[in-house]
Amino acid sequence: MLKYSLGIDISKKDFHACLSVINTCQEVNVKASRKFPNHTEGFRELCTWITKHRKESNIPLCITMEATGVYFEACALYLFKSGHKVSVVLPNKAKQYLKALGLKTKNDKIDASGLARMGAQQNLENWEPLDDFFYSLRALTRHHQSLQELKTNIKNQLHADMHSIYSSKAVIKQLKKLVATLDKQIEETAAAISKHISGNKEVAAKTDKIQQIKGIGIITIATVLAETNGFALFSSIPQLVSYAGYDVEENQSGSRKGKTRISKKGNSRIRRCLHLPAFNVVRYNMGDFRPFYERILSRHNQKMKAYVAVQKKLLVLIYTLWKKNEDFNPPAQTTEEEIFINEEMEPSFALARQSQINSPDERG
Template sequence: MAITKQSIGIDISKTKFTACLCQRLEDGKLTFSKSLDFSNDTKGFNQLLRWAKSIIVAGTELVFLMEATGVYYEHLAHHLYKIKKTVHVVLPNTSKHYFSSLNIKTKTDAVDARILSQFGIERIHKSWAPPPAALLQLRNLTRYYVQLQEQKTALGNIKHSKDCSHDIQNFIIKSNKKLIVEIDKEIAKCLIEIKKLLEADRVLKEKVRKLLTIRGVGLITLATILAETMGFKQFGSVKQLVSYSGYDVVQRESGTSIKGKTRISKKGNRYIRNALYFPAMVACRYNESLKEIYMRINQKKSSKMVGQVAIQRKLLILIYTLWKNDTEFMENYKGSSPDPIIETTQDSSVVELL
């Protein structure tokens, strides 16, 4: 019986990846190969292609599907793209829901690769393409900026503990201060590199200028969000963006006995949530339209963080909307709107559930 589609699912980690081939027959039945392990390097990539060539049916559609697991998938995805293979990179949340729909309880590399290969057959996915070089470089810089800030915070905590301790040697105090000064210098240099990169791309520079009209949102926040979303290229809706960022709402209710608190999942990109924390605090005080929403949400809430997180989510949706529409922020804007803004309006009721 003829093969109508073929998919190789890849479960990838730092040093190796596991691959499995799924083939769909004309009658809809699926057949699977054995799952094999390969090293996550050029040698492993070439072995994967030789193995695939030996078992696939030539002339029939073949796709490679993998999860966006940190940065570990990037080398393989770029390698396959360069040799003109069809690559699908799916968000972990998306594949997780698919696994749940099949009631898969076993968690191994071989099982994951098998189910991912089936996912590539049974669902329609967008073809993956490398992000623009400017955005990829921007992501490297913004992540490094955050990592330097985290190191500075850790050193600041050490300084506090040593200042409050008895009889600490001068060497320790001086060494700690020296490290903090050096990290401050590197943070300043990193910030300069981020600004240079944004200035060098004319289109990106103009779009960022328009987004900076949102009161409370600064350059680093925008650079981080644009870098982590690759200019929102992979997102077709607000819901996808909210889920990717970990701002999707989780409710726990069942009958009359179980009524858990509504919260956000936090199963998403931590760099985006980290970048929006302080801008949301500023917006709650100085952005009149968002301040009104913040006050309304917190009226009957025991914690002000409920409204603060809602504003973070609102700011993210606002940035996405202005980016898609290529427009500036207008404080008292009212009137008919294109689809992205309509989605934002519809989504605002969900924000209040946070």
């Protein structure tokens, strides 16, 4: 026997667990499966159940679960604190793996078994929880984003009602009040984010250095830090680029060459928060962002592709300043990091060979 593998298919109310073993011949056999409630008592029952069926305690156990919204986090955290090695995979990655197995039927029990097989056969990255500071920061930044999205929807509705042939003054009045309320809540949330960051001297000092880049504000920096746990999980730029979904996908077969695009298989909140700052750094001619933008634009003749390249470059710059704890110094930015991002929209086979960290947040 080589190792035990536990697959967990989790939902809001409960989760299915499947315990399998893989032997030296790479054969995977199911030992037991069971359904548990998705709360603390269920997690305790799961640990007892694992101990009961894990006959050889000296043989390693790997646990694999799907990143199902936020419903997986409590279980993953409990297992992590219990000393287990947990891997969390993106839903699309798990789906493609199960599809490759040729399974025609789909239910929670089968999904759990498939995740157990996936964990047994693949060397997945271990999941680690965020620091408490960044969990709180993430709650604030995500709430701020939700308020912004809600405000945009209400303003669109207000615009439509104001220009409708049969508009209602009562509806327009209420919508205007709702927009004013949302503006106030957005302002209060932004203030809470600033206060939370200033409460940690080390984070505040590093954030102030990153804010020297004109065009990038505290909300953008806070969002990037919250979604990456202060870059604690990353040891290289390719890992971060892949996590944010900026890694390049090549579409080529034989003599046919399709379009080369970023994968977008990563944390969409990071890409969203860097959208406007990319415009700003080019507009304010910060560092060499404008020449870089113009170089990519002349090569591909697509403005948005050039701005996406700027987003990626900006993310790498934030990461570099954070890790090195340095001030923003434009002339000093031509480094190995710059070499890596110079060919933004070209295929990078080296990137594909790097260890990639799966983001538990591909929810749009």
